[in-house]
Amino acid sequence: METCLLGFVTPPWPxxxxxxxxxxxxxxxxxxxxxxxxxxxxxxxxxxxxxxxxPAHDGxxxxxxxxxxxxxxxxSPVDTRLNKFLAQAGIVSRRGADELIxxxxxxxxxxxxxxxxxxxxxxxxxxxxxxxxxREPLVYLALHKPVGFITSVDPSRxxxxxxxxxxxxxxxxxxxxxxxxxxxxLMTNDGAxxxxxTHPRYDHEKEYEVKVNRPMTDEFLDVMATGVSLSDxxxxxxxxxxxxxxxxxxxxxxxxxxQIRRMCEALGWExxxxxxxxxxxxxxxxxxxxxxxxxTREEIKKLRELSGVRSRQRTFPEERVGWGGD
Numbered sequence: 001m002e003t004c005l006l007g008f009v010t011p012p013w014p015x016x017x018x019x020x021x022x023x024x025x026x027x028x029x030x031x032x033x034x035x036x037x038x039x040x041x042x043x044x045x046x047x048x049x050x051x052x053x054x055p056a057h058d059g060x061x062x063x064x065x066x067x068x069x070x071x072x073x074x075x076s077p078v079d080t081r082l083n084k085f086l087a088q089a090g091i092v093s094r095r096g097a098d099e100l101i102x103x104x105x106x107x108x109x110x111x112x113x114x115x116x117x118x119x120x121x122x123x124x125x126x127x128x129x130x131x132x133x134x135r136e137p138l139v140y141l142a143l144h145k146p147v148g149f150i151t152s153v154d155p156s157r158x159x160x161x162x163x164x165x166x167x168x169x170x171x172x173x174x175x176x177x178x179x180x181x182x183x184x185x186l187m188t189n190d191g192a193x194x195x196x197x198t199h200p201r202y203d204h205e206k207e208y209e210v211k212v213n214r215p216m217t218d219e220f221l222d223v224m225a226t227g228v229s230l231s232d233x234x235x236x237x238x239x240x241x242x243x244x245x246x247x248x249x250x251x252x253x254x255x256x257x258x259q260i261r262r263m264c265e266a267l268g269w270e271x272x273x274x275x276x277x278x279x280x281x282x283x284x285x286x287x288x289x290x291x292x293x294x295x296t297r298e299e300i301k302k303l304r305e306l307s308g309v310r311s312r313q314r315t316f317p318e319e320r321v322g323w324g325g326d
Contacts, residue, residue, distance in 0.1 A: 208276050
């Protein structure tokens with residue numbers, strides 16, 4: 001495998017490093033190791049200028065070895081899955097990357113990629129003809145999606161949510177809202193966070209305000225809260241609060257397709273208006289339809305804490321935090 005020299009480490013060095021490469025980066029003096037990404041494997045190679053002596057197997061130090069041996073740090077590219085690479089690059093979530101690949105919008109070295117494709121650092125990856133380079137700064141936005149806009153970033157479609165946000169970074173929606181629904185939609189280029197928020201096993205809360213076509217009954221509210229039997233199974237329990245004769249709020253911890261509309265239809269009611277007002281700790285607040293704002297640093301920190309995702313990159317500059325899209 002092709003390797004590239006990163007640097008030398010001169011004595012003194014820990015003798016155990018030859019037997020345990022995973023600990024070899026600890027304790028060296030006089031060297032700054034470069035930061036490497038997840039798909040780079042550090043390999044520790046021993047270079048022996050004189051006798052080629054190894055440390056004794058019982059751990060005793062041989063002064064001749066300590067005096068004459070340098071260690072060379074080299075790296076070798078390791079193949080990684082294309083969908084993981086796209087998510088780490090902030091293009092889309094990993095599941096969203098599979099959709100991009102399936103639709104033929106991703107090429108590797110000029111060839112259309114397929115699901116399961118693996119790449120190395122030497123491969124050229126393009127999405128819609130645009131090279132995937134270094135990671136962009138992570139961006140987190142709150143958008144008030146108006147009715148009539150599609151939750152998509154497909155450049156061939158019209159009236160998509162991407163048309164509403166004016167940022168240079170390639171952000172994508174976190175989850176979906178029906179074209180007939182409005183309200184809070186998070187947009188980001190943080191694939192790891194998006195995956196955590198949308199994956200059903202994490203049970204993150206999303207709150208909606210709903211207006212139906214006729215006055216509700218106590219039984220209707222009780223069943224909405226305890227679970228409604230649908231074609232794909234009974235829904236999880238939810239928190240439901242009556243807001244008016246024909247309006248209620250509901251907090252879900254799952255995200256099935258058209259779930260609230262289907263729940264109401266199954267009970268004999270029709271949704272007239274549906275607006276999402278909260279995703280986890282992020283609230284719609286006073287955003288008007290079509291407006292967006294960057295999340296505050298405090299909101300981002302709490303969102304990542306709740307999602308269990310560690311911060312890896314600098315985020316939206318503080319001077320760009322504020323209301324509106326200008």
